[in-house]
Amino acid sequence: xxxxxxxxxxxxxxxxxxxxxxxxxxxxxxxxxxxxxxxxxxxxxxxxxxxxxxxxxxxxxxxxxxxxxxxxxxxxxxxxxxxxxxxxxxxxxxxxxxxxxxxxxxxxxxxxxxxxxxxxxxxxxxxxxxxxxxxxxx
Amino acid sequence: xxxxxxxxxxxxxxxxxxxxxxxxxxxxxxxxxxxxxxxxxxxxxxxxxxxxxxxxxxxxxxxxxxxxxxxxxxxxxxxxxxxxxxxxxxxxxxxxxxxxxxxxxxxxxxxxxxxxxxxxxxxxxxxxxxxxxxxxxxxxxxxxxxxxxxxxxxxxxxxxxxxxxxxxxxxxxxxxxxx
Numbered sequence: 487x488x489x490x491x492x493x494x495x496x497x498x499x500x501x502x503x504x505x506x507x508x509x510x511x512x513x514x515x516x517x518x519x520x521x522x523x524x525x526x527x528x529x530x531x532x533x534x535x536x537x538x539x540x541x542x543x544x545x546x547x548x549x550x551x552x553x554x555x556x557x558x559x560x561x562x563x564x565x566x567x568x569x570x571x572x573x574x575x576x577x578x579x580x581x582x583x584x585x586x587x588x589x590x591x592x593x594x595x596x597x598x599x600x601x602x603x604x605x606x607x608x609x610x611x612x613x614x615x616x617x618x619x620x621x622x623x624x
Numbered sequence: 625x626x627x628x629x630x631x632x633x634x635x636x637x638x639x640x641x642x643x644x645x646x647x648x649x650x651x652x653x654x655x656x657x658x659x660x661x662x663x664x665x666x667x668x669x670x671x672x673x674x675x676x677x678x679x680x681x682x683x684x685x686x687x688x689x690x691x692x693x694x695x696x697x698x699x700x701x702x703x704x705x706x707x708x709x710x711x712x713x714x715x716x717x718x719x720x721x722x723x724x725x726x727x728x729x730x731x732x733x734x735x736x737x738x739x740x741x742x743x744x745x746x747x748x749x750x751x752x753x754x755x756x757x758x759x760x761x762x763x764x765x766x767x768x769x770x771x772x773x774x775x776x777x778x779x780x781x782x783x784x785x786x787x788x789x790x791x792x793x794x795x796x797x798x799x800x801x802x803x
Contacts, residue, residue: 510742514762519655519662524673528650528680529643540641 630696638688646687650680653697656763657704663758664708664751666743675711679704694772701773705755712751741799745792753788756781 558564630652636645657679661672682703690699746754755774759765767785771778 510739511761514659514663515764517659519658521651521654524654524658524676525647525650528654528677529647531677532643532646532681532684 631692634687634690634692634696637684638690646684649683649696653700654680656697657700660701660704660758660763661708663746663762664755666747667739671711675707676704679707682707698769698772701759702775705773705775708755709751741796741801742792745795748791748795749788750784752776753784753791756784757788757792760785 630649633645633649636642637649654676658672658676661675661679662669665671665675679700683700686703690696746757749757752774756770756776759770759773760767765773767778767781770776770781774781776784
């Protein structure tokens with residue numbers, strides 16, 4: 487059934503104008519349904535499945551951590567870590583030594599503004615962003 | 625701010641399985657969800673509460689699927705819409721939701737004549753038309769939000785609204801409601 491513009495206006499007027507019908511729709515829109523124990527019934531009927539899965543997932547994580555730790559010590563992971571640490575430390579010391587020897591003869595241009603901007607980024611912007619993300623998720 | 629609060633509560637439920645956070649969500653949204661079902665079932669309070677409960681349980685089980693692309697209320701109403709249509713489909717084999725037995729139930733419920741006439745007019749509409757009409761006129765959702773909830777394109781929502789209002793106007797005018 488095609489409708490003319492006049493019909494559309496009449497229908498809109500019928501539903502949105504100031505008549506008994508429009509008032510009833512407005513009342514229905516404002517109606518708040520009392521809880522009357524509904525929430526309790528929903529909470530009592532929530533399945534425990536998710537909790538069981540959560541527990542299983544926790545147990546699985548614990549198992550993986552224990553197996554990982556066992557394998558780490560069984561295959562001498564500690565020695566590997568120590569080696570990496572001391573190797574890194576030696577590299578750093580060597581680099582500092584080279585720097586200390588060559589620094590007096592090397593000309594390095596340090597822009598104070600760049601340093602300042604980097605400091606602002608690290609001390610203000612990063613903590614602010616971290617705080618925002620944490621407060622949004624928790 | 626309310627939206628941020630919803631997301632914080634959803635995170636509590638999804639990550640820490642915090643039931644008291646879900647309790648707060650149910651308390652906050654029970655009224656619009658139950659009102660939605662009450663309008664779709666033409667005032668059947670018992671059926672509405674059963675469907676609303678099913679909606680919240682589904683929301684709880686699938687809360688990790690909420691990505692925050694739309695507001696939590698829109699996501700919840702989408703679940704409610706799906707729950708209602710699953711129920712309509714399952715009932716079609718035994719009885720039609722639009723049948724007169726539903727209307728007879730409200731005739732004896734002591735509602736005002738106008739309310740009964742509105743339910744009778746809503747009963748004339750197809751389920752999709754009724755959903756669009758009640759979401760707009762009673763729940764106050766704009767067309768694009770109705771489209772998100774129902775998954776029906778904007779233009780189809782508009783034509784459902786137009787056709788629904790037209791049918792209701794004809795029925796209500798025949799029953800003496802005129803300006």
